[in-house]
Amino acid sequence: MDKLKNLLQSIANISEVDWIYFSSKLERVTFSKKEIILSKNQTENYLSFVESGILRMFVPKPENDITFGFVFKNSFISAYDSFLTQAPCEYSIEALSPTIIWRLTFNDLNDIYQKTSIGNEIGRKCAENLFLIKSKRELSLLTHSAEERYLNLFYERPELIKQIPLKYIASYIGVTPQALSRIRKRIS
Numbered sequence: 001m002d003k004l005k006n007l008l009q010s011i012a013n014i015s016e017v018d019w020i021y022f023s024s025k026l027e028r029v030t031f032s033k034k035e036i037i038l039s040k041n042q043t044e045n046y047l048s049f050v051e052s053g054i055l056r057m058f059v060p061k062p063e064n065d066i067t068f069g070f071v072f073k074n075s076f077i078s079a080y081d082s083f084l085t086q087a088p089c090e091y092s093i094e095a096l097s098p099t100i101i102w103r104l105t106f107n108d109l110n111d112i113y114q115k116t117s118i119g120n121e122i123g124r125k126c127a128e129n130l131f132l133i134k135s136k137r138e139l140s141l142l143t144h145s146a147e148e149r150y151l152n153l154f155y156e157r158p159e160l161i162k163q164i165p166l167k168y169i170a171s172y173i174g175v176t177p178q179a180l181s182r183i184r185k186r187i188s
């Protein structure tokens with residue numbers, strides 16, 4: 001929980017009173033490798049902080065899932081569109097490794113917004129960060145080749161290349177595993 005406190009402290013100057021109230025709402029949950037955290041058509045009720053582990057966001061398909069996001073330790077995760085609207089989610093979230101998260105319910109987060117002096121600022125800054133990540137990914141898909149997306153991923157997130165199966169990386173950059181193999185061969 002110290003990592004989360006430090007992150008929140010870097011986002012906004014959270015008082016000890018606000019931290020105590022905020023942390024009293026957190027629930028620690030562990031997931032095993034390959035465990036589905038949220039299934040398609042479920043409603044997201046949590047905003048979570050990843051203490052350890054790797055998570056994958058994907059659209060389940062009969063033949064090949066479409067991976068569109070990875071989340072690592074010291075980051076927030078949520079099916080945020082479903083969380084905000086409290087409507088069923090169009091995708092799933094899976095733990096790719098043993099994972100520990102700290103999570104808040106939708107109602108508890110709204111309570112924190114109302115009862116702390118810093119809740120709204122933290123919420124806004126976290127939402128802004130999620131938007132920037134999403135925007136960067138969309139622009140990359142529109143403006144870069146698959147090879148450029150792979151190289152950018154390799155330089156920006158080397159831990160991703162080392163810890164995530166290549167079939168998920170291929171899906172993430174929008175190519176088949178065979179095409180990713182050719183890209184890797186070409187650039188090695």
